[in-house]
Amino acid sequence: MEALPKLRALILKSNKFDGNMSLPSLSNLPFPELQVLDISENEFVGSLPQRYFKSFRAMMDVKENNTGLIFGEFWEMRITLKGQDQLLTRLLEAFTTIDLSSNNFSGSIPDCIGNLNSLRYLNLSHNNLMGHIPASLGNISVLESLDLSSNKLDGRIPSELTRLTFLAKLNLSMNNLVGQIPQSTQFSTFENDSYVGNLRLCGFPLTRKCNEKNEQRMRPEEEDKEEEYGFIDGFGWRSVVMGYGSGIIVGIGIGCCIIRFGYITFITF
Known part of the structure; x- marks a missing residue:
């Protein structure tokens, strides 16, 4: 399929496909025109395919290209956007989405995904991804939906994500994230369900305040000291x-x- 230079939509969702997408191939620039990649609900393994992210030219600087309809109005495509199944009959030049959710991908999220600055929907949920959320995601200025839920991501939420002023849906739940949730006008619109399952996150909109958490972490130590000093001879x-x-x-x-x-x-x- 990498030999199809004009391919604009590849939808393989809800099958039993497996294998490693990060293995090398003979294609120097695979899928340069791809705008829609949906391989969700399969059994793919290995790390996320960095070489694809680096070659998706149609997801970079779309504003510099001509706008208009790519497919006729009778062409149909059913995909999941912002958690809802939707039927599309047209594919606009500016429409771009990557859905790799519900597979067995592992490793970290590569920084190069931030080069897809015209990507509008990104779903990497329900995998085994580890490491930090890359700050480069803040470069995807038109991103409308970001779902990284149900992985093993750790560290803090990058403050760079507050630059995503078009972000309408954010789901970082069921990870191992820590620290204070970044504050911005856009982030203030997200509710608790965007962060549930991260026991060491604090700050608005969670009821767990960061200073209270620090006090709670100190109390067991103080009790231990009292116990220790209470012993005499x-x-x-x-x-x-x-x-x-x-x-x-x-x-x-x-x-x-x-x-x-x-x-x-x-x-x-």
């Missing part, structure tokens, strides 16, 4: 309290005997 404060309590009970018992009998001959415990 091998005896902890609990032992001391128990000793005092037993002494008081014995003292009261002896006092009662003295008052009742006037003397003490022998006490056995």
